[in-house]
Amino acid sequence: xxxxxxxxxxxxxxxxxxxxxxxxxxxxxxxxxxxxxxxxxxxxxxxxxxxxxxxxxxxxxxxxxxxxxxxxxxxxxxxxxxxxxxxxxxxxxxxxxxxxxxxxxxxxxxxxxxxxxxxxxxxxxxxxxxxxxxxxxxxxxxxxxxxxxxxxxxxxxxxxxxxxxxxxxxxxxxxxxxxxxxxxxxxxxxxxxxxxxxxxxxxxxxxxxxxxxxxxxxxxxxxxxxxxxx
Amino acid sequence: xxxxxxxxxxxxxxxxxxxxxxxxxxxxxxxxxxxxxxxxxxxxxxxxxxxxxxxxxxxxxx
Numbered sequence: 548x549x550x551x552x553x554x555x556x557x558x559x560x561x562x563x564x565x566x567x568x569x570x571x572x573x574x575x576x577x578x579x580x581x582x583x584x585x586x587x588x589x590x591x592x593x594x595x596x597x598x599x600x601x602x603x604x605x606x607x608x609x610x611x612x613x614x615x616x617x618x619x620x621x622x623x624x625x626x627x628x629x630x631x632x633x634x635x636x637x638x639x640x641x642x643x644x645x646x647x648x649x650x651x652x653x654x655x656x657x658x659x660x661x662x663x664x665x666x667x668x669x670x671x672x673x674x675x676x677x678x679x680x681x682x683x684x685x686x687x688x689x690x691x692x693x694x695x696x697x698x699x700x701x702x703x704x705x706x707x708x709x710x711x712x713x714x715x716x717x718x719x720x721x722x723x724x725x726x727x728x729x730x731x732x733x734x735x736x737x738x739x740x741x742x743x744x745x746x747x748x749x750x751x752x753x754x755x756x757x758x759x760x761x762x763x764x765x766x767x768x769x770x771x772x773x774x775x776x777x
Numbered sequence: 778x779x780x781x782x783x784x785x786x787x788x789x790x791x792x793x794x795x796x797x798x799x800x801x802x803x804x805x806x807x808x809x810x811x812x813x814x815x816x817x818x819x820x821x822x823x824x825x826x827x828x829x830x831x832x833x834x835x836x837x838x839x
Contacts (some may be wrong), residue, residue: 548836555829564833575834606831614834625837 549573550614561601561609561617562590565629567594577628585738588673592629593618598675598736609763620678639693642721646704650709658710666746668702671740672696676733676743682726693722695733695743705754715758718751725755778807800828 551572553564562580569576583602591603595609595616609615623631676695682688693701701714701722718724733743741747757764764776780803782791793803806825816822 548834551833551835553831553833555831561833564831565835568833568835609831611829611831614832616834616836618836628837631836
């Protein structure tokens, strides 16, 4: 732990303080950032133990009578200083079949359907939800679990009215949605206020249960064979 | 702007240091004072907010 004294200016955010440290005390301090406007999702870190975007965390909202701690995201390997290797997320992302419209689809949608998936498209991929998820953070289940970010992406695809695929088998087997015990930590830290648990994970869990554990559907599947990409 | 600091004879450092104020903060206030009025013998009395400092503790892992 290295301590730096930083002058506070009105409107200052934690990322400004890190830039001050780079400019005055530690020119080689590694910090990943890009937009400084809460839109690129690059500057994620743990400020006073809480996962946050440093560009959206105001210094005047933090207690200044004790040191403000800034640490890299715990769930990912550190490359250097505050920069972590988040490439595992991109590997998970590649497992998800992209939007696949039905053949000869008419490109017309109800506004309610548009609004429903629009929430999921707000994600800026800051990976704070992945960082805070107990399944990844405390139990290191990266091999069996996709994480909230990718449940949000799949929710956006599965709830898209013009998409033709069914991704419940992927959710159940490869992305381990059953491991999520809906503690809502991901929702709490989302800087875009996406209702990850309520609007993405729980509806997807319900779809998995319907597809794989509903006895009537189970019986019909036995009769007709496994329904895959509808 | 020329600024002259009272040098503390015991420490031989500007007296402002005893109040945890540094030269750049003095210059900030003198350049943008909240209140500015003439003092004795041609001096200025400038009143303003000095900087608030935070201690940032950075670590790479627990």
